[in-house]
Amino acid sequence: MSARTDEEATRVQNNTGITPDSLRKTLVEKLEAQHVDIEDLSGGCGQMYEAxxxxPQFAKKTTLARHRLVNGTLKEEIAAIHAWTPKCYTPEEWEKKKPQ
Known part of the structure; x- marks a missing residue:
């Protein structure tokens, strides 16, 4: 469900409790994430995120295995939002890829 107004967007976020900060906190705690950047692509309604x-838990895992690990970690949160797109890197991969 997409929010049509700012008021509706706030209501959706309040009902689900899902925010970029709550997602970030869970990923840091459960996956030992060293860097998490979450962007709300839904215009503020909290229903579409890219991360x-x-x-280091992604080491020696395929892209699919990494996504399954993240999706399993955020199972309840993902069920409450419309779209979720993770981009997963090991610390070594991120050092080579991150914007300079």
Missing amino acids: IIVS
Whole structure:
């Protein structure tokens, strides 16, 4: 569900309790993420997120395995939002890829 107004967006976020900060906190705690950048692509309604996640737990895992790990960690949160796009990197991969 997309919010049509700012008031509706605030109500949706209050009902789900899902914010970029809450997602970031969970990823840092459960995946030992060293860097988490979450962008709300929904215009503030909290229903569409894209994330860059850097964690040593991604080492020796395929992209699919990394996404499954993240999605399993955020299972309840993902069920409450419309769209979730993670981009997962090991610390070494992120050092090579991150914007200079």
